[in-house]
Amino acid sequence: MRDVAVIGVGITKFGELWDKSLRDLTVEAGLKAIQDAGISSDDIDALYGGNMSSGLFVNQEHIAAMIAEATGLTEKHIPATRVEDACASGGVALRHGYMSVASGIHDIVVVGGVEKMTDVSPSLATDALATAGDQEWEAFFGMTFPGLYAMIARRHMHEYGTTKEQLAKVAVKNHHNGSMNPNAHFQNEISIEEALSATMIAEPLGLFDCSPISDGAATLILCPLERAKEFTDKPVKIVASAQASDTIALHSRNDICRMDATIAAANLAYKQANLRPKDIDLAEVHDCFTITEIVAIEDLGFVKKGDGGKAAEEGLTQIDGKMPVNPSGGLKAKGHPVGATGVAQAVEVVTQLRGEAGKRQVKDAEIGMTHNVGGSGATCAVHIFEVV
Amino acid sequence: MVGIVSYGAYVPRYRIEANEIARVWGKDESIGKGLGVFTKSVPGPDEDVATISVEAARNAMKKCSVNPSEIGAVYVGSESHPYAVKPTATIVAEAIGAGPHLTAADYEFACKAGTAAIQTCMGLVDSNMIKYGLAIGSDTSQGAPGDALEYSAAAGGAAFLIGKENVIAEINKTYSFTTDTPDFWRREGEKYPSHGGRFTGEPAYFKHIMNCAKGLLERIGTKPSDYKYAVFHQPNGKFPVKVGKMLGFTNDQIKTGLLTPRIGNTYSGSTPLGLAAILDVASPNDRIFAVSYGSGAGSDGFDITVTEKIMEINGNPTVESFIADSKIIDYATYVRYRKKLHLGGE
Amino acid sequence: MAVSRFWREIPQRYNLEGNQCTICGRKYFPPKHICDSCRRESIGKMKKVKLSGKGRIYSYTVIHTGSSMFNLQTPYIMAIVELNEGPRITGQIVDCETNDVKIGMPVESVFRKIGEDGKNGTIYYGYKFRLVK
Numbered sequence: 001m002r003d004v005a006v007i008g009v010g011i012t013k014f015g016e017l018w019d020k021s022l023r024d025l026t027v028e029a030g031l032k033a034i035q036d037a038g039i040s041s042d043d044i045d046a047l048y049g050g051n052m053s054s055g056l057f058v059n060q061e062h063i064a065a066m067i068a069e070a071t072g073l074t075e076k077h078i079p080a081t082r083v084e085d086a087c088a089s090g091g092v093a094l095r096h097g098y099m100s101v102a103s104g105i106h107d108i109v110v111v112g113g114v115e116k117m118t119d120v121s122p123s124l125a126t127d128a129l130a131t132a133g134d135q136e137w138e139a140f141f142g143m144t145f146p147g148l149y150a151m152i153a154r155r156h157m158h159e160y161g162t163t164k165e166q167l168a169k170v171a172v173k174n175h176h177n178g179s180m181n182p183n184a185h186f187q188n189e190i191s192i193e194e195a196l197s198a199t200m201i202a203e204p205l206g207l208f209d210c211s212p213i214s215d216g217a218a219t220l221i222l223c224p225l226e227r228a229k230e231f232t233d234k235p236v237k238i239v240a241s242a243q244a245s246d247t248i249a250l251h252s253r254n255d256i257c258r259m260d261a262t263i264a265a266a267n268l269a270y271k272q273a274n275l276r277p278k279d280i281d282l283a284e285v286h287d288c289f290t291i292t293e294i295v296a297i298e299d300l301g302f303v304k305k306g307d308g309g310k311a312a313e314e315g316l317t318q319i320d321g322k323m324p325v326n327p328s329g330g331l332k333a334k335g336h337p338v339g340a341t342g343v344a345q346a347v348e349v350v351t352q353l354r355g356e357a358g359k360r361q362v363k364d365a366e367i368g369m370t371h372n373v374g375g376s377g378a379t380c381a382v383h384i385f386e387v388v
Numbered sequence: 389m390v391g392i393v394s395y396g397a398y399v400p401r402y403r404i405e406a407n408e409i410a411r412v413w414g415k416d417e418s419i420g421k422g423l424g425v426f427t428k429s430v431p432g433p434d435e436d437v438a439t440i441s442v443e444a445a446r447n448a449m450k451k452c453s454v455n456p457s458e459i460g461a462v463y464v465g466s467e468s469h470p471y472a473v474k475p476t477a478t479i480v481a482e483a484i485g486a487g488p489h490l491t492a493a494d495y496e497f498a499c500k501a502g503t504a505a506i507q508t509c510m511g512l513v514d515s516n517m518i519k520y521g522l523a524i525g526s527d528t529s530q531g532a533p534g535d536a537l538e539y540s541a542a543a544g545g546a547a548f549l550i551g552k553e554n555v556i557a558e559i560n561k562t563y564s565f566t567t568d569t570p571d572f573w574r575r576e577g578e579k580y581p582s583h584g585g586r587f588t589g590e591p592a593y594f595k596h597i598m599n600c601a602k603g604l605l606e607r608i609g610t611k612p613s614d615y616k617y618a619v620f621h622q623p624n625g626k627f628p629v630k631v632g633k634m635l636g637f638t639n640d641q642i643k644t645g646l647l648t649p650r651i652g653n654t655y656s657g658s659t660p661l662g663l664a665a666i667l668d669v670a671s672p673n674d675r676i677f678a679v680s681y682g683s684g685a686g687s688d689g690f691d692i693t694v695t696e697k698i699m700e701i702n703g704n705p706t707v708e709s710f711i712a713d714s715k716i717i718d719y720a721t722y723v724r725y726r727k728k729l730h731l732g733g734e
Numbered sequence: 735m736a737v738s739r740f741w742r743e744i745p746q747r748y749n750l751e752g753n754q755c756t757i758c759g760r761k762y763f764p765p766k767h768i769c770d771s772c773r774r775e776s777i778g779k780m781k782k783v784k785l786s787g788k789g790r791i792y793s794y795t796v797i798h799t800g801s802s803m804f805n806l807q808t809p810y811i812m813a814i815v816e817l818n819e820g821p822r823i824t825g826q827i828v829d830c831e832t833n834d835v836k837i838g839m840p841v842e843s844v845f846r847k848i849g850e851d852g853k854n855g856t857i858y859y860g861y862k863f864r865l866v867k
Contacts, residue, residue: 123802130801136743137764138824141848141860142797142804147812150795158793158837200809203796203832251814251822256793401829433807434828434846438859442845470847470857479859483748483845485784 004101005228005235005388008037008221009347014185014335017215022058022116023070025217029340030071030112033219038231041072045106047080050093050113051339056128058116067112086132087288089113090342091243091372091381094220098241098383101222113343114217125213129338132375134249146210146289148250148376150202153291156257157204159306162294164204166309168195170290171208171332173318178329180359185214185335209290214335218344228388234354239275239367240384242268250376257306261380262299262371269382270301275367277301280384282352282362283323284345286373287330293317296371297325300382324362327352342372342381353387390514391555392548392692393454394701396447397664398440398526399544399651399710402430404722406539412719413534420539424625428542428652430717431528433725435543437466438476440526440657442483444547448522449484451701454549456485460518462492463508465501466545466656467574467581468529469494480524490518498572499621500682501525502546502656507562507688509550520551527655532580533728540624542652544710546660556698557667557676559690561608565600566686573684583683589627592685597621597631600687601679608691612636616674619645619662621681623653637677644669645678650711656682663692665707672696737856747860750785750843752821761785763821787843787861789817796832803849811835815863829864840866 010032012025020028026049034041047068055061064080073080083093090113097111117125130139133148156162172192178184190208198206228235244264247253254260270276277300285300287293294308302323303311311317317325328334328348331341349368351357365387372381405427406420420426431440441464449456464476477492495501495508502525509521526545531537550559571592574581584592597620605611612618618641620628625648632642645662647654654661659680666676676692717725743764745751752763756779757772763785769776794813797804804810811827813835827835828846841863848858 123805126799127802134824139801140858141812141824141862142800142807142810142826143812143824144797144799144801146799147795147797150797151793151812151814154795155793155837200796200798202798202812205795249824251792251824256814432828432846434848434862436847436857438857439844439846442859446845474856479748482744483859485749 001102002104003225004098004222004238005225006220006238006346006350006385007223007228007231007235008033008039009219009350010036011183011218011344011347012216013183014214014216014337016118018118020215022054022060022063022114023066025116025215026067026112026114027070029217029219030110033110033221037221039108039221042076043108044073044078044110045108046078046100047073047110047112048083048093048097049080050083050089050342051115052084052086052089053128053131054116056131057125058119085379086374087286087338088342088372088374088379088381089339090218090344091370091383092342092379094342094346094383095241095243095381097222098238101224107223107227109222110219111222111343112217112219113340115337115339116215117213117337118215122213138249144202146202146205149289149291150205151250152256152295153204156291156295159257160309162309164196165192166294166313167209167290168192169312170287170293171195173312174287174326174330174332177319177327177360178333181329181334184329184333185212186333205289205291211288211331211336214337216335216337216340216344218340218347220343220346225388235388236350236353236385237388238383239386240269240273240382242272243379243381244268246378248375248378253377257295259295259299259373259377259380261377262296262373265380265382266300269384273384275384279367280369281365281367282327282349283325283369283371284328284348285325285371287326287332288336288373290332292373293325293330297323300369300371319360319362327357327360327362342370345370345372346383346385349385353385389555389558390510390550390552391558393520393551393555394448394452394549395546395664395667396444396451397546397661397707397710398443398447399429399661399707400431400435400440401713401715402432402717402725403427403714404430404717404719408719409539423539424649425540425652426649428540429544429654430722430725431543435528436470437464437468437526437528437545438470438479440528440543440545441476441480441524441547444524444526444545445480445484445522447705448547448549452549454520459486459520459522460490461509461512461521462486462490463495463505464524464526465495465497465505466525466527467496467498467501468527497686498682498684499655499658500680500686500688502660503680503688506548506550507564510559510562513550513552520549523548523550525656525660527657529655530580530726535580537581537583540648540653542654544651544654544661545657546664548660554697555695556701557692557694559692561604561691562688563600563604563607564686564688565596565603569685571683571685588683592683593623593627593681594631596685596687597679597681598634600689601635604689604691610691614675615641615677617644617666617670618642618677619659619666620679621659622646622648622662625649647707647711661707667698668703668706668708670694670698672698740856740858748845750787750861752783752785753780754783755779756781761819761821763817763823785817785819789815789841791835791837791839791841792816792822793837794827794835813863815841826862827864828862834865842866
């Protein structure tokens with residue numbers, strides 16, 4: 001097993017990108033990453049693409065080959081694989097890219113993530129997203145994706161006294177961070193009042209508790225650490241890559257106020273890196289809904305179980321706080337093109353660790369974590385990155 | 389002797405007041421008073437004849453200890469079956485754990501499809517072809533907006549488990565009177581029924597109930613005063629009282645089974661629900677006279693004697709408890725629930 | 735949904751038929767091929783069991799933006815119900831106002847129409863829950 005480094009990153013703007021097709025998005029992010037790494041396409045050994053549902057969104061499966069072709073990589077007939085684990089597709093694609101380099105099978109690997117969600121109506125997009133949950137036993141009976149997280153929020157409020165104001169605080173913080181991110185879907189600040197009085201989606205979650213439907217793509221270039229200096233003077237090492245699974249239906253979990261997949265993946269990651277929660281300087285966590293960020297910072301060990309709401313309220317998770325969370329704006333403000341998210345989180349962490357995050361730079365960032373969840377917690381991928 | 393082993397009812401909880409319907413159509417409270425219908429039941433958007441029949445059937449099975457696998461026949465009578473082709477009876481059979489060793493079919497004979505189902509089960513049981521038969525009458529029928537029928541067309545149903553052992557009420561005799569009389573009908577593909585106005589009275593409802601009732605009394609050799617309770621098909625609050633009087637029954641005998649003023653006309657559920665309401669309060673040896681009516685036209689009459697065994701069953705949930713569980717809705721909500729608007733998304 | 739896909743789950747949707755591991759007694763809904771605890775040992779040792787439909791509300795939400803089959807019924811209440819026998823399931827709570835529902839309230843199952851496969855497709859029936867009075 002050898003150490004793996006990130007030598008290049010690329011990301012598109014996230015948003016409703018009417019002019020851009022799925023192909024356009026992946027090529028844009030891919031070319032940016034290749035130029036950032038200073039490699040030639042000839043150097044690439046393999047491609048892993050994270051994508052949740054190109055079939056339902058643009059009626060196209062088999063997109064790994066399609067993406068490889070669009071980026072000129074089929075000339076060399078490299079292996080191209082699409083990875084699907086719902087909203088964790090990107091993070092899991094990263095894990096597969098990492099494993100292929102760490103094991104010595106490949107040297108330079110492209111890890112991409114993409115989702116084109118706005119070619120279908122919001123209603124069909126909602127149905128597609130619901131396929132991350134249990135179709136026969138949740139969606140069939142009327143459950144929606146926001147509904148699942150709403151039930152998590154309701155139970156968390158019941159057990160720990162978490163309030164709607166605390167949820168709103170998460171949204172306000174992430175919008176504030178997003179306002180400093182030129183690629184974010186939303187770059188406007190919002191107020192607590194706006195968040196609290198927004199249209200109800202699934203009580204207690206309103207419009208501002210929910211991440212948007214976005215188009216976008218993100219790409220990383222990986223290579224063995226021992227070769228990284230050939231390409232960049234700011235390589236970032238992947239010190240942990242972990243993944244875990246849990247029941248697909250929310251009702252089958254042991255306790256819906258925590259995600260056992262997050263806890264399992266995080267424990268593995270900390271062990272691999274020989275680190276503890278307090279060693280992490282910043283984290284990009286999976287805030288598909290405000291409650292998800294609150295539960296995540298508890299499960300990742302940054303605060304005690306039940307204290308997630310308080311942490312948000314007290315500003316712990318702001319960029320200048322003790323435990324910066326989602327400096328990119330998170331899924332809420334940065335946007336959530338589902339398959340791209342896990343990779344986009346890594347792009348943000350690497351950018352932060354390189355000191356290139358501009359106005360949203362976390363001071364002295366040396367160790368960063370990404371946390372990517374599939375469905376209502378059935379899959380979780382956790383990665384830890386460290387400056388070399 | 390063949391009789392009723394158990395029974396169950398179900399009435400949806402939503403209600404709309406006759407005065408509310410009148411308000412929308414520019415009429416006044418004289419309409420409700422004239423018809424003797426003050427509120428009617430409205431099925432929720434997720435209820436239909438299948439769900440109502442299943443609830444009624446499950447209520448019937450809860451009251452007795454019969455193993456559903458011993459049910460040899462299931463018949464559901466309605467004029468608002470969810471499918472034009474595909475039986476409601478099989479859905480009910482599956483949902484109560486009966487079958488697959490049984491026969492089943494759906495019946496249609498306007499408001500008397502449920503009592504026709506009872507008669508068929510009686511024949512199958514009496515001839516020893518089956519041990520138990522389940523007969524259900526239920527409906528969610530509609531009246532055209534603004535039409536007189538809109539004030540009374542309601543939803544509800546009752547199920548009767550027919551057998552020979554442990555009967556709580558013996559059916560001493562059944563007799564029917566049937567002619568081809570076009571008083572009320574609905575053509576294939578039409579959403580609402582049509583009717584012959586005043587023709588639905590004397591040559592239809594009254595003629596068939598009178599002939600059936602008199603024919604039954606004659607064949608058994610009884611007179612109205614021999615009965616503790618009487619229930620007639622109740623399309624509104626006035627007809628059953630009038631026909632009862634014409635036959636020599638008193639208001640006291642009729643009042644227990646007369647539900648239409650409070651829940652409307654439940655069509656195939658009408659006489660069956662009235663009978664269920666009577667069984668909820670009847671005592672051993674009480675005699676019941678029941679005559680249904682279905683447009684088209686025909687009447688099924690039954691002479692019933694309650695047995696000691698009625699004391700052994702738990703009457704809950706009673707018809708009265710369903711009537712009491714009520715939520716009043718306005719016309720707009722009623723239209724939304726009953727899909728009287730052409731909603732684009734559907 | 736294809737007719738066979740719905741038909742296959744009728745015993746579960748109509749009658750809450752789950753199964754039980756005959757080794758450790760753990761109950762499952764919907765039925766599982768093998769027991770999560772006993773795994774390989776439980777192959778062929780699972781038996782059918784009908785659940786009562788009675789339970790308590792574990793969590794709930796009121797949905798305002800429904801999925802396409804349910805969009806005309808909003809707002810509607812969805813809940814995770816913890817059945818008395820142990821398994822938790824997801825279902826709609828009916829026959830009450832949105833404010834009436836609280837975590838911990840007892841509920842019982844009812845038989846209702848879940849949806850349909852369009853105007854000329856089959857009708858889906860299944861379980862929903864109502865508050866126990």
